[in-house]
Amino acid sequence: MPAPSFALTDRTALVTGAGGVIGRAIAEGLAASGAAVAVVDVTEDGARETVEAIEAEGGRAVAIGADVTDAASVADAVARTESELGALTDAVNCAGIAGGAPAEELSVEDWDQMIAINLTGVFLCAQAEARVMLPRERGAIVNIASMSGTISNKGLTQAHYNTSKAGVAHLTKALAAEWATRGIRVNSISPGYVETPMTTREEVTPEMRRMFEDDTPLGRLAVGSEIAGPAVFLLSDAASYCTGANLLVDGGFTVW
């Protein structure tokens, strides 16, 4: 038997939130595995550093500004990806926001914004991506959820965030079921705590951070690149029988 293939040679991928920490690591990981990558973030400027990092390693990438809550903007991003890099074969929907407030005080505006970006945004992106993939019966999509969609984080009051991420994991299963026989696999990754602005924001005190580390069997937060490997795997031919899966990449957090 030949070695399983994790290569993404001759693939064209789109990564949202790719100006952020996890999205950038994933975009760089896909490019290092052979894919040409559309680096999408809310502004084109926000995507540029990731493109420069990919090009510095000899990869091919383009920076695209798009708001994942706006269907027309997402459709434009897909069209630009195809015209500048080639037919879209792979996508990672990673854009997201965090936030916190006790549930009894959480405003409906904050709730709506969280759902619009973290859940509706993933739906709009997957829909636009599938619209070009389905006629070719070829594609793989990975949605970035969170372990917060499986557990509720001790010490954090973020009912809206947790709910949005549970939605992403279940949306992934629904899309996987609809598109399985039409050539598209859809999976989600649920990271645990990762070193990014989301976990270094003000409301995460040093005591809370220590608690995150203590509650994680591996004893530390992840770095962004530790989410890239699982994304490469799920997009690659090595994962040809994976669809509808929610891969927890959490240093063991959810085993306790």
Ligand code: NAD
């Ligand atoms: P980050 O803030 O570094 O990156 C998020 C990116 O999403 C930013 O570049 C931001 O500009 C972009 N974005 C926000 N709203 C957007 C919009 N409307 N349209 C387009 N882009 C938009 O944060 P990160 O930690 O790298 O988060 C990436 C993903 O990983 C998020 O979905 C997050 O929920 C998820 N996640 C993070 C952690 C963690 O511990 N950091 C854990 C689990 C899941």
